[in-house]
Amino acid sequence: MVNRVVSGAHYGLKDWLVQRLSAVVMTAYVLLIGSYTLISETITYTYASWKSLFEQGWMRTATLFFVLSILLHAWVGVRDVFMDYVKNTGMRLTLQVLTVLWLVGCGGWALQILWRI
Amino acid sequence: MPELTIKKRRPIWYNLSPVNLPIPGLVSIFHRISGLLLVLGMVWLLFLLDMSLRSEPGFHDSREYFTHPVSKLGLLILLWSFLHHFVAGIRYLLLDIHVGIELVNARRSGFAVFAISLVATVIFGTKIW
Numbered sequence: 001m002v003n004r005v006v007s008g009a010h011y012g013l014k015d016w017l018v019q020r021l022s023a024v025v026m027t028a029y030v031l032l033i034g035s036y037t038l039i040s041e042t043i044t045y046t047y048a049s050w051k052s053l054f055e056q057g058w059m060r061t062a063t064l065f066f067v068l069s070i071l072l073h074a075w076v077g078v079r080d081v082f083m084d085y086v087k088n089t090g091m092r093l094t095l096q097v098l099t100v101l102w103l104v105g106c107g108g109w110a111l112q113i114l115w116r117i
Numbered sequence: 118m119p120e121l122t123i124k125k126r127r128p129i130w131y132n133l134s135p136v137n138l139p140i141p142g143l144v145s146i147f148h149r150i151s152g153l154l155l156v157l158g159m160v161w162l163l164f165l166l167d168m169s170l171r172s173e174p175g176f177h178d179s180r181e182y183f184t185h186p187v188s189k190l191g192l193l194i195l196l197w198s199f200l201h202h203f204v205a206g207i208r209y210l211l212l213d214i215h216v217g218i219e220l221v222n223a224r225r226s227g228f229a230v231f232a233i234s235l236v237a238t239v240i241f242g243t244k245i246w
Contacts, residue, residue, distance in 0.1 A: 020210065023206050023210060027203070027207065030203065046176075047169075047172075047173045047176035050170070050176060051176075054170060070159070074152070074155075074156050074159075077152050078152070078153065078156055081153065099156075102160075103156075106160055106163055109160075109163050109167070110163060113163065113166055113167050113170060116170075
């Protein structure tokens, strides 16, 4: 029997699950949108058709879920890498804060692109 | 009892050099490297998406952009990163549901990850180039 203080502890199961669920969402998006754009390749030929793809509601919603999944997935992944290789706490915290800023910034930009069209 | 503890103290020899890693270990380290490359590269992809959706001239600029060899190379690196991360990720999801966890199968699927992602990189890469 291992004595663990459960109160306030964080064992990372939720992060593990978020990592997997976001991976499944992104896989579905990539397979659907990827095959769609590969089949109807002409969609990338003109500005009008390229724009019309992103104007559609379903595409916007799907891309929104995709972007959110990237942010969550990348956060858990990058955090794991830093936890494994960056031993200095202050350094690790700095890198993690920069990662959050980077990801939130990218996410904000993506939303701006999607809703500006 | 002291004898036992002395006997237990065996030399620790973890050789974690990437060169000597078994195939599943190589899949893993490249999964991390490709993931980091994708996180860094996503701002560039966003920049291109922004440009291509901004306006008609912007769309043509973004197409023009890829005639430059340096941007082609950058896109090729991100293409490989994505394909390796994607294929290796599917392998990990299968391992999570206990598909192919035996050593022989894990090595085979590790090899398959490299084979599939590299062949796909060549196929899509020639399309870009």
